[in-house]
Structures are given as C-alpha cells and as structure tokens.
Amino acid sequence: MSNLLTLIIVVCAGAAVALQPSINARLAQKAGLLESACISFAVGTLGLGIALLISGKTNVRGLHETAWWEWTGGILGAFFVSATILAVPKIGTAATMAVAIAAQLLTALVLDHFGLFGFGGMQIDLKRSLGAALLIIGAWIIVRH
Template identity: 45%
Template sequence: MNVLMMIVVLLGGAATAVQAGVNGVLGRKVGTIEGSFTSFLIGTVALFLVMIFLGKGNVLQIVSLPKWQLTGGLLGAVYVIGMVFAVPKIGVASAMVAVISGQLLTSTVLDHFGLISGKPIPIDWQRVAGIVLMIAALVLFYKK
C-alpha cells in the first residue's frame, strides 16, 4: 500500500467534508443553484491558475477524448448541488455517510464489471460486508 497516496486521499476526504459544510451554508445564504455555481466558479478559477503555473499536460487533447470522459464535471455538479441542498437539512456527517455509502456501492459495481478502469475486481463477502456496515452506519448517523 502506498502510504503517501492514502494520506492524499484521506486529506481529500477531509476536504470534501469541510466543503460540504461550507457549501451548505453558502447555499442557505444565496440559494442552492447559486451556491453550487459559486463553488464551481471559484474552483474553476483556482484550477485554471494551478494549470497555468504548474500544468505539464496538454489541455487541448480534450477534443480527441471520448465524450463520456468529459462527464466528470457534470457528475461533480450533481454532487455539489446535492450537498448544498442536503447539508442544511440533515447535517454534514449524515450527508457524508450517505455520499460514502453511494460511492462504495457504485464503485463496487464498477469494479466488479471492470467498468471505467477495465480491470474487474469481483464482489466478495468482504466487500458485501463493508457495504452492509456502511448502510448500517448511515442508518445510525441519520436516526434521530
């Protein structure tokens, strides 16, 4: 296991939790769609600047990619709008457990069939147990 990559991903997870809370408050103040747009706009500007100064690739290659590979931004918008809408109503923790549950279930299916990555990783009892436990966590976090 690459420890550095796990730390990077853990930090990314921590950032999404903070982002959900911040975006939830933003959405409450300016509106769900407006808050989502603002979040994406600021992120786009930040990534543009990082790309200008640190980018090593060729952004023009996007015209030759299969179009399905360009859907990440749309999927990100679904996530941000969902969090901006949900966090003020159910809280950051419940929203994050729901997001992680959805990620775990969907990624397990994607892995099982080798979709996107191309390398099938079969569903086994351990993965099923992980999904069941995650759903149990969702119930426990959301239960009033």
C-alpha cells in the same frame, strides 16, 4: 509518488469533501442553492487554473479522441455539490456524508466488479460484501441518530 503520500492526500481530500457541503450550504443561505454551487465551481476552476499554470505541465493533445461521456464528470460533480448543499441544512453534514459515502462505495463496488470504464475488475466477494453491509449499517445508524 509513494503510497503513503497518496494516502495522506486522499485523507486530506476526504476531509475537504466533508467540509465542502457545510461551507457551500452557508453560502447558499446568502446566495441561493444553484448560485452557491456555481460560485463553488468557479472558485474551484480558478484554483485548478492557477495550479495548472504553476505546474507548467499541460497535456490536452488527446482531448480530440475522447468519447462524449468522458466530458460528463463536471455535470456529476455539479449534481453532487448541489445535492449536498440541499441536504446539509435538512439532515446535517454527518448524515449527508454517511449516505453519500455509502452510495459511492456501492457504486464503486459495481464499477470494479464489472470493470466498467476500463478500471477495476475486482470481483465482489464475501469480504467486500461484508464491508459494504457494515458501511450501510453505519450510515443508517448515523442517519437515525
């Protein structure tokens, strides 16, 4: 896959992440917070299952070699979805996403800096620190209106 196609997919994923909390918050008005999070994950699981069947590619051979914590990504995703369902009606989609993105970037910088989970190893330098500071300032401006 080319870098351009990868970037296009990530841009679409970013737009989807911005849409998801508002859609889920609307559903929560009718079904409740945790119920809407469960529905979101059930529909997502169904969609992934269909994509897996269509692709014809499965690879589960290495699952028995995984560490316990490698199974926790879904719990983190459930927490994120539930937190954004809670936040969007209170502070709006833009403020919710601004704070979430700033927190994601700061966490990612730490993960990369220390090479945690076996990825990254990219040191936090002045340019990266400046970029993070600008993102935090941007999030603060969005939250403050």
